[in-house]
Amino acid sequence: MAEVVFEKVRKTFGSTVAVNDLDLTIDEGEFVSLLGPSGCGKTTTLRMLAGLEEPSGGTIRIGDRVVNSVPPAKRDIAMVFQSYALYPHMTVGKNIAYPLKKRGIREPERSERVMATARLLELETLLDRKPAQLSGGQQQRVALGRAMVREPQVFLLDEPLSNLDARLRAHMRAELIELHRRIGRTMIYVTHDQLEAMTMSTRIAVMNAGVLQQFATPADIFHRPANVFVAGFIGSPAMSLVEGELVGSGGGDGERRFRVHCGALDVALPAGLLNRSAAPGPISLGIRPEDILLGSGHHTAAVGVVERTGHESIVRLEAQGTPLIVRAPGDTPIESGETVRFSLRVERLHIFDSTTGLRLNADTKDS
Ligand SMILES: Nc1ncnc2c1ncn2[C@@H]1O[C@H](COP(=O)(O)OP(=O)(O)O)[C@@H](O)[C@H]1O
Ligand SMILES: [Mg+2]
Known part of the structure; x- marks a missing residue:
């Protein structure tokens, strides 16, 4: 043993x-x-x-x-x-x-x-x-x-x-x-x-x-x-972490609904994304580079540095002052200085309580 x-x-x-x-x-x-x-x-x-x-x-x-x-x-x-x-x-x-x-x-x-x-x-x-x-x-x-x-x-x-x-x-x-x-x-x-x-x-x-x-x-x-530390430490490039607010948005059908206002991002969260302890207040929104999709969507950003490694392109965006980092396919036709539209895979967003740093998603496991 x-x-x-x-x-x-x-x-x-x-x-x-x-x-x-x-x-x-x-x-x-x-x-x-x-x-x-x-x-x-x-x-x-x-x-x-x-x-x-x-x-x-x-x-x-x-x-x-x-x-x-x-x-x-x-x-x-x-x-x-x-x-x-x-x-x-x-x-x-x-x-x-x-x-x-x-x-x-x-x-x-x-x-x-x-x-x-x-x-x-x-x-x-x-x-x-x-x-x-x-x-x-x-x-x-x-x-x-x-x-x-x-x-x-x-x-x-x-x-x-x-x-x-x-x-x-x-x-x-x-x-x-x-x-x-x-x-x-x-x-x-x-x-x-x-x-x-x-x-x-x-x-x-x-x-x-x-x-x-x-x-x-x-x-x-x-x-x-x-928590926020693990979120920022694991993953390369690291996930973007954006400070902001979690706000309730009713729902009307008894289901709790939330939005996040984080920097330039104003996003409605899918029902059931957050756990029972989630409550309106300050949060960090975490977005993995692969969960930002370039080309269409209702968000816009300026394209900064584009690093091409062959099989992928690491793209730095600035959405009205909010820095984001994106992993896109290697052949993505995108140039520094352009404006792009993008969307988020909202079901994959990570939400952390800003005060405790703890994850608020409903999938959180005890460790
Ligand atoms: N023999 C020692 N005397 C004084 N401080 C030490 C000693 N060994 C480690 N530390 C301190 O303890 C902390 C943890 O060190 P360590 O376990 O070596 O970290 P890691 O292996 O994760 O880099 C550090 O702040 C380090 O400076
Ligand atoms: Mg060591």
């Missing part, structure tokens, strides 16, 4: 609250990413789980065991860091064997386990090389191998791909997904890169300033962001 549970876990460094009363339950076999901007407490969370940092408060459990005072070596976890220091004078085989040797595991078991790990990571043909003779991706795989060879219950990875170039990162993402599928162990992965978190995770824990913002599947994080 390798469920990982944080209960009211807290870490302070002097007056800095690095992790603020974290409650998080990670199921056995999950691939969970801790995602958030630099300094939000991801590494501190992982280091507390690894036993490298002592919590200032709260309880950490791995399986049935409270591990707060269990030394790192006894926690049955392995950690891979961004700077995966391999021993340069040792061969790949010896690097992978090292943790077994340190634990007194003898031949032939040691070599058998090294070979099994090397096969899993497709390193069999590289076992006699030194780290300097390997590519960055191969070195990263050796570092993973060294962590895996002990067959720990839980893997902790702290930005393990951030030193690699973009192509290799994409390749290693696919490899990690495949590896997780094959070995089925719990993996906890720290990253500030939303693409990594979105593509690899069963669930993502989004953090900001030491506080867990949302813990949900990638699809939920994207389609049902729990």
Whole structure:
């Protein structure tokens, strides 16, 4: 049983609250990413789980065991860091064997386990090389191998791909997904890169300033962001967020109806879009770039910068002072300086209470 549970876990460094009363339950076999901007407490969370940092408060459990005072070596976890220091004078085989040797595991078991790990990571043909003779991706795989060879219950990875170039990162993402599928162990992965978190995770824990913002599947994080922070952080380009007012507009048939007045946008919301706690007042309106349709509609805007990537065009609009960002097809015939008409996919608008930052859509899930 390798469920990982944080209960009211807290870490302070002097007056800095690095992790603020974290409650998080990670199921056995999950691939969970801790995602958030630099300094939000991801590494501190992982280091507390690894036993490298002592919590200032709260309880950490791995399986049935409270591990707060269990030394790192006894926690049955392995950690891979961004700077995966391999021993340069040792061969790949010896690097992978090292943790077994340190634990007194003898031949032939040691070599058998090294070979099994090397096969899993497709390193069999590289076992006699030194780290300097390997590519960055191969070195990263050796570092993973060294962590895996002990067959720990839980893997902790702290930005393990951030030193690699973009192509290799994409390749290693696919490899990690495949590896997780094959070995089925719990993996906890720290990253500030939303693409990594979105593509690899069963669930993502989004953090900001030491506080867990949302813990949900990638699809939920994207389609049902729990608050304004998650809404603005996830998605590239980020969704447009426009401050304004939610106003009631009767309806007459007993159904609650609302409009939003946000900057230049005055929009009637579809019945049932908002949850029961929604009430007239200040809100932030969130619009994903793909939910603005150019060409027709009753809104108009001036076209600013158009960035064409081939398969899509990222278009900046200014609708009477309200900036909006649009994802349009690559061949959209549009030029900077023009005026365009546009419409919104109103059923996909995101509405947040300006005071609490919380999502007001009816689809909001508890996280
Ligand atoms: N050993 C330390 N001493 C003092 N402050 C620290 C220490 N480790 C982390 N911090 C602070 O705690 C906060 C969270 O850091 P960290 O967990 O490294 O963030 P992340 O990994 O998300 O970038 C930051 O404000 C950081 O400066
Ligand atoms: Mg970090």
